[in-house]
Amino acid sequence: MHTTKALAEANRLMTVCNSCRYCEGLCAVFPAMEMRRSFADGDLNYLANLCHSCGGCYIDCQFTAPHEFDVNVPRTLAIVRSESYAAHVWPQAMSGVFRRNGLVISLLTAATISAFFIGMMLVHSSGGMFRAYADADGSFYALMPHNVMAGVFTAVSAVAALAMVLSIRNFWRAAGTSLPIAMAPADIWQAIRDAATMRYLEGGGQGCYEDEAVGTDNRRFYHHLTFYGFMLCFASTSVATSYHYLLGMEAPYPWYDLPVVLGTIGGIGLLIGPVGLLLAKKKRDPMVQDDSFRGMEVGFIVMLFLTSLTGLALMLMRETAAMGVLLALHLGIVAALFLTMPYGKFMHGLYRFTALVRYSAERRLHM
Ligand code: SF4
Ligand code: SF4
Numbered sequence: 001m002h003t004t005k006a007l008a009e010a011n012r013l014m015t016v017c018n019s020c021r022y023c024e025g026l027c028a029v030f031p032a033m034e035m036r037r038s039f040a041d042g043d044l045n046y047l048a049n050l051c052h053s054c055g056g057c058y059i060d061c062q063f064t065a066p067h068e069f070d071v072n073v074p075r076t077l078a079i080v081r082s083e084s085y086a087a088h089v090w091p092q093a094m095s096g097v098f099r100r101n102g103l104v105i106s107l108l109t110a111a112t113i114s115a116f117f118i119g120m121m122l123v124h125s126s127g128g129m130f131r132a133y134a135d136a137d138g139s140f141y142a143l144m145p146h147n148v149m150a151g152v153f154t155a156v157s158a159v160a161a162l163a164m165v166l167s168i169r170n171f172w173r174a175a176g177t178s179l180p181i182a183m184a185p186a187d188i189w190q191a192i193r194d195a196a197t198m199r200y201l202e203g204g205g206q207g208c209y210e211d212e213a214v215g216t217d218n219r220r221f222y223h224h225l226t227f228y229g230f231m232l233c234f235a236s237t238s239v240a241t242s243y244h245y246l247l248g249m250e251a252p253y254p255w256y257d258l259p260v261v262l263g264t265i266g267g268i269g270l271l272i273g274p275v276g277l278l279l280a281k282k283k284r285d286p287m288v289q290d291d292s293f294r295g296m297e298v299g300f301i302v303m304l305f306l307t308s309l310t311g312l313a314l315m316l317m318r319e320t321a322a323m324g325v326l327l328a329l330h331l332g333i334v335a336a337l338f339l340t341m342p343y344g345k346f347m348h349g350l351y352r353f354t355a356l357v358r359y360s361a362e363r364r365l366h367m
């Protein structure tokens with residue numbers, strides 16, 4: 001017995017595919033499937049998170065509708081994957097957030113922007129909020145002291161990190177129900193290489209299928225821009241924090257300094273990548289997609305785009321009277337992004353990585 005309709009359907013499909021095995025060279029899903037004779041919920045959630053939704057197995061399959069087997073692996077695994085985030089989330093009370101993700105993100109973003117705006121207005125009044133700080137080189141700390149900013153975001157990050165770690169622990173444990181394995185450092189290294197190149201988004205070398213039966217590398221390219229853009233922005237913040245605490249160098253930094261260079265390149269990647277992903281999503285064949293979590297999918301991409309847009313605008317206009325409003329907007333959006341990370345699409349990256357670690361260990365031990 002499976003706990004959801006999608007899991008029952010995934011079980012049926014994996015049983016068909018396990019007899020057929022025509023697609024075994026396309027991605028990691030099919031070799032992982034072949035190591036099993038039956039599929040518990042944990043196995044199916046694991047297989048769904050190995051799937052990168054390239055559509056290759058739908059294009060190649062001879063058993064799609066109108067065949068009576070009605071095989072559609074990408075769409076079924078997409079539903080299972082989205083539902084798996086809610087199934088493993090910590091705390092469980094937050095599981096409903098995934099289905100109403102777009103609404104939750106919108107309301108929370110409005111609340112956090114308002115909180116930063118009102119907080120700064122209370123301290124500085126409109127005279128301080130709407131004036132240029134050219135005399136302070138456009139330093140954000142003229143409006144919000146560094147310690148307050150660092151304290152708020154350390155607390156927000158700690159809450160989000162705790163929820164993410166405990167959610168991944170739940171996922172890892174459930175995935176190992178029918179095929180227990182012991183992980184080795186080499187498995188993590190292999191998973192890092194597979195994730196860094198997004199190896200399984202290439203559909204066995206043919207690319208990812210969009211609106212026609214021709215594979216392209218578009219989704220992989222925009223995923224790379226988004227992922228590396230995010231990592232560069234993270235690196236920029238980390239370097240700036242080291243400058244502040246280790247070297248005693250306070251922001252703002254000149255345009256050629258490392259935090260600004262990393263943040264600018266990352267920010268541009270985070271503008272182009274999300275737009276490309278949204279366009280690619282619009283073009284994709286609806287037959288291989290699942291629309292029931294559209295708010296979660298689109299909400300996260302839009303939040304990444306807005307984070308970058310407000311961050312770059314803030315950097316360019318920091319010495320103008322717009323700095324106060326832009327700072328409240330940017331900090332509010334980043335806080336909402338961090339707070340919703342464990343309860344939205346961001347988790348797909350962490351679950352995929354965890355599934356890749358597991359796959360690497362399974363291959364090492366059982367193939
Ligand atoms: S998707 Fe179709 S062709 Fe591929 S293994 Fe499954 S049943 Fe066979
Ligand atoms: S990654 Fe591509 S080929 Fe593999 S199961 Fe998913 S859609 Fe099919």
